[in-house]
Amino acid sequence: MEDRDSRRWGQKGTAGATFAGLLEFEHVSKRFGRTAAVQDVSLTLEPGEIACLLGPSGCGKTTLLRIAAGIERPDSGRLLFDGQEMAGPSRFVPPEKRNIGLMFQDFALFPHLSIIDNVAFGLKNLPREEALKIARHALERVGLARYAANYPHHLSGGEQQRVALARAVVPRPQVMLMDEPFSGLDQRLRESVRAETLTLLRETRASCLLVTHDPVEAMGLADRIFLMRQGNLVQSGTPEQLYRHPADAAAARFFSDTNEVKGLVQGSAVVTPLGRFPLPRGGNGREALVLIRPQGLKRAAEGEGIEGLVTEARFQGDDVKCTVLFNGLEEPLTALIHSRSAPSRGNAAWFRIDPEHVFVFDSATSQPIS
Numbered sequence: 389m390e391d392r393d394s395r396r397w398g399q400k401g402t403a404g405a406t407f408a409g410l411l412e413f414e415h416v417s418k419r420f421g422r423t424a425a426v427q428d429v430s431l432t433l434e435p436g437e438i439a440c441l442l443g444p445s446g447c448g449k450t451t452l453l454r455i456a457a458g459i460e461r462p463d464s465g466r467l468l469f470d471g472q473e474m475a476g477p478s479r480f481v482p483p484e485k486r487n488i489g490l491m492f493q494d495f496a497l498f499p500h501l502s503i504i505d506n507v508a509f510g511l512k513n514l515p516r517e518e519a520l521k522i523a524r525h526a527l528e529r530v531g532l533a534r535y536a537a538n539y540p541h542h543l544s545g546g547e548q549q550r551v552a553l554a555r556a557v558v559p560r561p562q563v564m565l566m567d568e569p570f571s572g573l574d575q576r577l578r579e580s581v582r583a584e585t586l587t588l589l590r591e592t593r594a595s596c597l598l599v600t601h602d603p604v605e606a607m608g609l610a611d612r613i614f615l616m617r618q619g620n621l622v623q624s625g626t627p628e629q630l631y632r633h634p635a636d637a638a639a640a641r642f643f644s645d646t647n648e649v650k651g652l653v654q655g656s657a658v659v660t661p662l663g664r665f666p667l668p669r670g671g672n673g674r675e676a677l678v679l680i681r682p683q684g685l686k687r688a689a690e691g692e693g694i695e696g697l698v699t700e701a702r703f704q705g706d707d708v709k710c711t712v713l714f715n716g717l718e719e720p721l722t723a724l725i726h727s728r729s730a731p732s733r734g735n736a737a738w739f740r741i742d743p744e745h746v747f748v749f750d751s752a753t754s755q756p757i758s
């Protein structure tokens with residue numbers, strides 16, 4: 389059943405198969421009064437790629453997406469779809485002439501239209517019978533065909549979101565633009581709708597640019613992440629590249645909690661109260677900031693590694709979150725230790741530091757020391 393539906397979904401569209409679009413931003417900038425919302429951003433979304441614009445609130449993600457959609461015009465720079473200029477100094481193609489699908493936070497189904505008519509809404513240029521047939525297939529695909537004749541208020545939030553997804557993909561857009569599409573859903577629902585969205589996007593083969601402020605969501609969804617801060621593109625790469633090789637201290641902090649320890653570069657290592665951390669190249673006398681993820685502090689056998697005093701140990705299921713005081717450090721560090729080997733509160737314990745979770749930055753510039 390699933391296979392048959394998937395095949396139908398793959399074959400039937402408004403005009404056959406989707407050809408994934410190539411989306412390019414070239415030196416795009418946008419100001420709102422004194423706010424530089426987007427500053428000289430260049431990035432490329434490859435055909436068929438699912439990419440996330442990721443960053444804290446106000447960093448310009450939505451503005452960039454709205455420029456792609458044609459809802460905002462860039463002040464400078466160009467936007468291209470498949471090499472064709474959509475927005476630039478001498479050209480502006482309105483949203484309805486761009487082959488894009490949109491899905492925003494407030495996915496707003498039309499309350500006065502039935503579920504099937506909501507989905508068929510974007511297929512107005514097709515004969516009604518054909519539009520309804522395609523809409524029904526889309527509803528089957530998201531498991532909601534039984535609600536076709538109902539109205540949006542009959543459906544739960546997660547179901548409405550799946551209808552919105554079906555509505556966005558039925559016109560077979562080359563590029564899907566999604567702005568925090570799961571933020572209105574509770575945690576458990578969010579994960580299932582997210583997984584379903586990912587499957588559907590892969591099936592339709594549209595390229596997708598999705599805005600989120602949640603690094604876990606971005607890592608779970610994206611082939612590539614574009615990390616933004618204060619209107620600038622800070623780093624782009626696969627989730628693993630960004631997690632393992634953050635471009636600067638703020639990028640490292642954005643992807644997980646970190647412990648921060650000061651050190652001094654001596655020869656080809658940073659010297660800290662926790663010991664020496666090797667560097668590929670030296671540079672004597674520079675002050676360094678060593679960031680250690682809580683999961684990088686591992687329990688060691690007694691007498692090995694560094695000794696600390698566990699002042700707090702909180703059970704969190706698989707892990708225990710420990711607060712540990714080490715000699716020479718003013719602030720305690722946080723360690724995430726598997727519950728099977730976790731120390732208890734009030735006791736001394738020995739730890740080693742996993743270099744995979746250690747990042748060394750120049751204190752002055754916040755750039756990696758390498």
Ligand code: ATP
Nearest residue numbers: 420423425443444445446447448449450451452601
């Ligand atoms: P959020 O996750 O909170 O939506 P964001 O990263 O998507 O944030 P944008 O919505 O793109 O950020 O906003 C970037 C900056 O531009 C912010 O400082 C915002 O206040 C400002 N801004 C965005 N749209 C407008 C507007 N229409 N008028 C004035 N300022 C705006």
